[in-house]
Amino acid sequence: MEKFVEYLPFLIPILVVEFALALAALVHIVRHPNYRFGNKVMWVVIVLLIQIIGPIIYFLLGKGEE
C-alpha cells in the first residue's frame, strides 16, 4: 500500500492520458463508421483493450477518409 501511494502521482496522469485517448478514439469510431480496414467491433476492441498504443494505431492507420 505504501508503494501504491508513492507511485500515485505517476498512476493518475497515466490513467488520465489513457482514458482521454481511448475516449477520443471511441467517439471517433462510433461517429465515423468507415475505416481504412477492419470493422467497428474490431476497432472498439483494439482501442479499449490495448492501452495507449491502441488509440494511436487507430488514428494513424485505421481512421478512414471523410
Added chain:
Amino acid sequence: MRGYTAFVKKEILESIRTYKLLIVVAAFFIFGMMSPLMAKLMPEIFSKLATEGMIITIPEPTAIDSYTQFFKNLTQMGLVVLVLVFSGILSTEYSKGTLINVLTKGLSRHAVILAKYTVYLGLWTVSLAVSFLTAYGYTEYLFKQDGIVNLLFSVFCLWIFGAFLLSIFLFTATLIKSNYGSMLLTVMVIGLLFIMNIIPMLQKYNPVALISNNVIMLTSPYDLSNIYVSMIITGIFTIGFLCSSLLVFKKKSI
C-alpha cells in the same frame, strides 16, 4: 502574407481535427513521465531478474540516470513518433487534391510550404516542452537535482535536431509524392548521417552530435564550443533544405 496566416490556421485546425496534436502531445507526455520512473525502478527490475547465485549491483539512481532515459527515449522513439505522425504532411494533400483549389485561387506556393513548416515546428516545440516539463517535474519529485548544468541547452540541441529533421522531411515530401517514399528517403538521410558519424574527423561537424552528447553535457564542465560548430551547420542545412523545398515545390505539378 494573408495567404500564409490563413494556411497556418488551416494547418492548426487540421492537426486538431485529425487528432495529430492529441497523439503527439500524449506520446511525448508519456515519454517525459516514463523516463524518471524507469530510472527509479531500474534497480528493482534488476533485482527481480537476479536468480540464485547471481548478484547484480546497481548504484542508487540519480537525476542523471533520469535524464539519460529521457534523452534516450526522445532521440529514438520520440523522433520516430515525430516522423510517423507527420508522414502525411504533403502526400495526403497530393492524393486528395486539396491543394489544387487554393493554389488556383492565388495562394502562393511558398506560403504553403512555409505555413506547413511553421505549424509542424510549433507542434514539435509544444510537444518537446510538454515532455521536458514533465520529465523535469518528476525528476524533481524523485531525485535531487544537484550539479546538473546546461540542461536547457541540451534540450535546445535536441530541438534544433528536430527542426532539422522536419526540414528534411518537408524536402523529401516535396520530392516524392508517395507517403512511404518520402519517409524512406528521410530515414536514409538520417542513416547516412549516423554512418558518417563513425569517422572521428567529421563528428564535430555532424548534426548527429546534437543528439549524441546530450547527457555528457549535463555532468562535467563540458566545453560547449564543440557543439556550436555542429549547431551552426545544422542551422545552415535546415535553411538550405527549406529553401530547396520551396524551389522544388514551385516547379512541382500537383
